[in-house]
Amino acid sequence: GAVVSQHPSRVICKSGTSVKIECRSLDFQATTMFWYRQFPKQSLMLMATSNEGSKATYEQGVEKDKFLINHASLTLSTLTVTSAHPEDSSFYICSGERAGYNEQFFGPGTRLTVL
Amino acid sequence: TQLLEQSPQFLSIQEGENLTVYCNSSSVFSSLQWYRQEPGEGPVLLVTVVTGGEVKKLKRLTFQFGDARKDSSLHITAAQPGDTGLYLCAGEGTSYDKVIFGPGTSLSVIP
Numbered sequence: 001g002a003v004v005s006q007h008p009s010r011v012i013c014k015s016g017t018s019v020k021i022e023c024r025s026l027d028f029q030a031t032t033m034f035w036y037r038q039f040p041k042q043s044l045m046l047m048a049t050s051n052e053g054s055k056a057t058y059e060q061g062v063e064k065d066k067f068l069i070n071h072a073s074l075t076l077s078t079l080t081v082t083s084a085h086p087e088d089s090s091f092y093i094c095s096g097e098r099a100g101y102n103e104q105f106f107g108p109g110t111r112l113t114v115l
Numbered sequence: 116t117q118l119l120e121q122s123p124q125f126l127s128i129q130e131g132e133n134l135t136v137y138c139n140s141s142s143v144f145s146s147l148q149w150y151r152q153e154p155g156e157g158p159v160l161l162v163t164v165v166t167g168g169e170v171k172k173l174k175r176l177t178f179q180f181g182d183a184r185k186d187s188s189l190h191i192t193a194a195q196p197g198d199t200g201l202y203l204c205a206g207e208g209t210s211y212d213k214v215i216f217g218p219g220t221s222l223s224v225i226p
Contacts, residue, residue, distance in 0.1 A: 004157075006157075034214075041201075041221065042218070042219075043203060043216050043217060043218045043219045044158070044203070044216045046213070046215075046216075049213070091155075093157050093158075095157075103148060103160055103163055104148075104160075104205075104214060105160065106150075106157035106158045106159070106160075107157050108156050108157045109155065109156060109157045111155070
C-alpha cells in the first residue's frame with residue numbers, strides 16, 4: 001500500500017513554455033502533499049506543502065507565481081512550472097502523507113529538462 | 116531552525132563489509148525516518164523510529180534512535196551491491212509539522 005505515482009516521468013520542453021506535473025496517491029487519501037526538487041547528488045529541497053482544498057504554502061525563495069500548485073482532491077496534486085527556463089531543469093518529486101501518519105510516501109519523480 | 120547532518124557524505128565499500136551511517140541534530144525530533152533513493156527514482160521509506168533508544172531491524176539493516184531523540188544511526192551488515200544508493204534521514208520536529216531532510220549519504224557497494 002501507500003503508492004504514489006507521477007506523470008510524466010520525463011519531460012523536455014522549450015524555454016518559455018509551461019509544464020504540468022501530476023502527482024497521484026493510488027491507494028490512500030493524501031490530506032497533505034509535498035513538492036520537492038532535487039539537484040544531482042543532493043538532498044531533497046522542499047518547495048511547497050499543499051493541503052486538499054486550500055492554497056499551498058511555499059518555502060522561502062520559491063516563487064508561487066512560477067510554481068503553481070493545485071491540490072484539487074485527496075488523491076491528486078499538480079505542479080505547473082510556468083514560463084520554464086533552463087535553470088528550472090531539475091528532478092521534481094512529490095510525496096503524500098496519510099491522515100494520522102507521520103510518514104511521507106514518495107512518487108518516482110519527474111525529470112524536467114528545459115532547452 | 117532545525118537541521119539534520121549526515122555522515123559520511125560518501126562511502127564506497129567492498130561487498131561483504133559492514134558500515135554505519137549517522138544522522139545528527141542539535142534538536143529533538145518526535146519521529147525520524149530513513150529512506151533509500153536510487154538514481155532517477157523517488158525515495159523509498161525504510162523505517163520510522165519514534166521512541167528514544169528504539170532499535171529496529173530490517174533484514175541486514177539495523178536502525179537506532181538516540182536516547183535523546185536527536186540522532187540516529189543505520190548499520191548495514193554484509194553489504195551487497197543492491198544496497199547502493201542515497202540514504203536520507205528525515206525528521207519531524209516536536210513543534211513543527213514540517214519534515215526536514217538530511218543531506219544524504221551516498222553509498223556505493225562494489226562487487
